[in-house]
Amino acid sequence: xxxxxxxxxxxxxxxxxxxxxxxxxxxxxxxxxxxxxxxxxxxxxxxxxxxxxxxxxxxxxxxxxxxxxxxxxxxxxxxxxxxxxxxxxxxxxxxxxxxxxxxxxxxxxxxxxxxxxxxxxxxxxxxxxxxxxxxxxxxxxxxxxxxxxxxxxxxxxxxxxxxxxxxxxxxxxxxxxxxxxxxxxxxxxxxxxxxxxxxxxxxxxxxxxxxxxxxxxxxxxxxxxxxxxxxxxxxxxxxxxxxxxxxxxxxxxxxxxxxxxxxxxxxxxxxxxxxxxxxxxxxxxxxxxxxxxxxxxxxxxxxxxxxxxxxxxxx
Numbered sequence: 001x002x003x004x005x006x007x008x009x010x011x012x013x014x015x016x017x018x019x020x021x022x023x024x025x026x027x028x029x030x031x032x033x034x035x036x037x038x039x040x041x042x043x044x045x046x047x048x049x050x051x052x053x054x055x056x057x058x059x060x061x062x063x064x065x066x067x068x069x070x071x072x073x074x075x076x077x078x079x080x081x082x083x084x085x086x087x088x089x090x091x092x093x094x095x096x097x098x099x100x101x102x103x104x105x106x107x108x109x110x111x112x113x114x115x116x117x118x119x120x121x122x123x124x125x126x127x128x129x130x131x132x133x134x135x136x137x138x139x140x141x142x143x144x145x146x147x148x149x150x151x152x153x154x155x156x157x158x159x160x161x162x163x164x165x166x167x168x169x170x171x172x173x174x175x176x177x178x179x180x181x182x183x184x185x186x187x188x189x190x191x192x193x194x195x196x197x198x199x200x201x202x203x204x205x206x207x208x209x210x211x212x213x214x215x216x217x218x219x220x221x222x223x224x225x226x227x228x229x230x231x232x233x234x235x236x237x238x239x240x241x242x243x244x245x246x247x248x249x250x251x252x253x254x255x256x257x258x259x260x261x262x263x264x265x266x267x268x269x270x271x272x273x274x275x276x277x278x279x280x281x282x283x284x285x286x287x288x289x290x291x292x293x294x295x296x297x298x299x300x301x302x303x304x305x306x307x308x309x310x311x312x313x314x315x
């Protein structure tokens with residue numbers, strides 16, 4: 001039997017249960033993740049904890065999930081039941097499927113059931129209409145709107161619990177099959193935002209499209225991400241959270257840990273495993289919730305670097 005094939009099957013087997021329910025805690029500059037609802041998560045204290053959710057796709061109505069609002073509500077119930085001392089939630093884009101106001105309305109209402117302050121960045125499905133004006137008006141702070149009337153920019157930063165959070169927009173110029181892009185204006189803003197900050201401050205970056213190249217033929221990457229990552233290189237702890245690919249993938253490069261999250265709506269194929277990206281429609285009955293999930297993040301002072309354990313919405 002081919003060893004590479006065996007390793008790939010083992011990795012895919014791990015992906016079947018990896019993907020949701022992470023408490024992220026940033027403490028002493030070291031991010032660490034523990035299983036949502038576990039004794040370790042319940043007993044962890046101190047530092048800043050937060051939740052990541054992604055790709056809720058409200059308005060999607062096809063196989064394998066004609067009710068993404070229902071699975072999104074299940075995800076929020078899981079967050080509410082197991083959030084512990086989590087202080088906030090990040091949504092890494094594709095709140096909606098078609099950028100329609102009713103989709104935004106329902107997504108807003110359901111997210112409120114988690115009981116956490118939520119920060120959003122756009123996905124490409126959120127900016128289909130009027131360059132995302134409806135999304136930005138509802139889901140982004142005033143600082144993300146920019147000075148030019150009628151033109152939102154969608155990037156912003158804030159500090160909480162000693163951690164610097166940076167929300168980026170890499171979908172505004174996204175073309176079918178094309179890579180994400182930040183652009184010169186956003187990169188200049190990021191340079192100014194990070195200037196003067198202590199290298200010891202933990203930084204969490206969140207954007208929709210991965211900031212590392214997962215699979216270029218499908219556009220699963222950001223073509224000018226290297227410029228952004230160069231600005232982050234001097235920091236001792238950088239965690240980059242993304243969505244878009246609807247599956248868990250992880251990478252550690254120097255002091256930077258990358259993590260992509262599952263969708264709460266539908267899975268996508270592994271990179272290159274199908275003719276093109278898109279919903280995996282032939283999910284066996286009863287298996288859908290095993291392929292959906294959330295991420296919970298926690299930092300524990302003095303512990304080892306990033307350790308990620310994900311669990312799905314259901315077995």
